[in-house]
Amino acid sequence: xxxxxxxxxxxxxxxxxxxxxxxxxxxxxxxxxxxxxxxxxxxxxxxxxxxxxxxxxxxxxxxxxxxxxxxxxxxxxxxxxxxxxxxxxxxxxxxxxxxxxxxxxxxxxxxxxxx
Amino acid sequence: xxxxxxxxxxxxxxxxxxxxxxxxxxxxxxxxxxxxxxxxxxxxxxxxxxxxxxxxxxxxxxxxxxxxxxxxxxxxxxxxxxxxxxxxxxxxxxxxxxxxxxxxxxxxxxxxxxxxxxxxxxxxxxxxxxxxxxxxxxxx
Numbered sequence: 001x002x003x004x005x006x007x008x009x010x011x012x013x014x015x016x017x018x019x020x021x022x023x024x025x026x027x028x029x030x031x032x033x034x035x036x037x038x039x040x041x042x043x044x045x046x047x048x049x050x051x052x053x054x055x056x057x058x059x060x061x062x063x064x065x066x067x068x069x070x071x072x073x074x075x076x077x078x079x080x081x082x083x084x085x086x087x088x089x090x091x092x093x094x095x096x097x098x099x100x101x102x103x104x105x106x107x108x109x110x111x112x113x114x115x
Numbered sequence: 116x117x118x119x120x121x122x123x124x125x126x127x128x129x130x131x132x133x134x135x136x137x138x139x140x141x142x143x144x145x146x147x148x149x150x151x152x153x154x155x156x157x158x159x160x161x162x163x164x165x166x167x168x169x170x171x172x173x174x175x176x177x178x179x180x181x182x183x184x185x186x187x188x189x190x191x192x193x194x195x196x197x198x199x200x201x202x203x204x205x206x207x208x209x210x211x212x213x214x215x216x217x218x219x220x221x222x223x224x225x226x227x228x229x230x231x232x233x234x235x236x237x238x239x240x241x242x243x244x245x246x247x248x249x250x251x252x253x254x255x
Contacts, residue, residue: 002145004251019245025253032231046228046236056224058215059250072250073210079246082239084221089213095151
C-alpha cells in the first residue's frame with residue numbers, strides 16, 4: 001500500500017479526530033487526477049507545479065526528481081488554525097510515516113487540544 | 116558423465132539478481148513493510164548469489180569457459196545486490212537538511228492551488244481548521 005493509499009485507509013479515523021487530509025504534489029492536476037482515481041482517494045491532491053508552497057515551507061529537494069527536476073522532500077504536517085502543530089520530515093525519501101503511526105499522533109494532538 | 120549435464124545454476128543466478136533488484140521498484144516498494152527495509156529483495160538477491168556460488172562450484176572442476184561464465188554470473192549477482200544496498204542505505208538519505216524546513220509553530224502560506232478535480236483550493240482556508248498536509252513527490 002503506497003503512502004497515499006495508506007492515508008486513504010485511515011481517512012475516517014483522521015476525520016473522526018477532526019483532521020482533513022490534503023496532499024500536495026509537483027505534478028499537474030491531470031496527473032494527480034489519474035493518481036487519485038487509480039488509488040481511489042477521496043481527499044484532494046493539489047498541484048504545486050511551480051513549487052511556490054513547497055519553497056515557502058523550505059521543502060525543495062533540488063534536482064531530486066527522476067528527471068533531475070526539483071521536487072518536494074517527503075513531509076507530513078499537522079496543522080490547526082494555519083499553524084503547524086507537528087511535522088515529520090523523513091531523512092530518507094523511501095521511508096515515509098505509516099498511516100497508523102500518523103493516526104496515533106493525530107489522536108494525541110486531538111486529545112491535547114480537546115475534541 | 117557430469118560434464119555433459121547442463122549447469123543451470125550458472126545462468127540462473129545472474130538471471131535472478133536483476134529480478135531481485137528491479138522488483139523493489141516495480142512491486143515491493145508499494146508496501147511499507149517491504150519498502151522501509153528491502154528485506155524481501157535482499158532475500159532474493161541472497162538467493163541469486165547462492166545460486167551463483169553453486170554454479171561456480173559445479174563449473175570449476177569442469178574448467179574452461181564455464182569458469183569464466185561462473186565468475187561473470189557472480190559479478191552480476193553481487194553488482195545488483197550492491198546497487199540496491201547503495202540506493203536504499205546511501206542515496207535515499209540524500210535529502211536536503213531538515214533545518215531548512217518550516218516547523219512546529221510556523222505558518223502555512225495562504226496560497227491557492229488547483230486540485231485534481233480542477234477546483235481551486237485555498238490552503239489558508241483549508242488549514243483554518245485541522246488539517247493533515249502531505250507533500251508527495253510521486254512514485255510510491
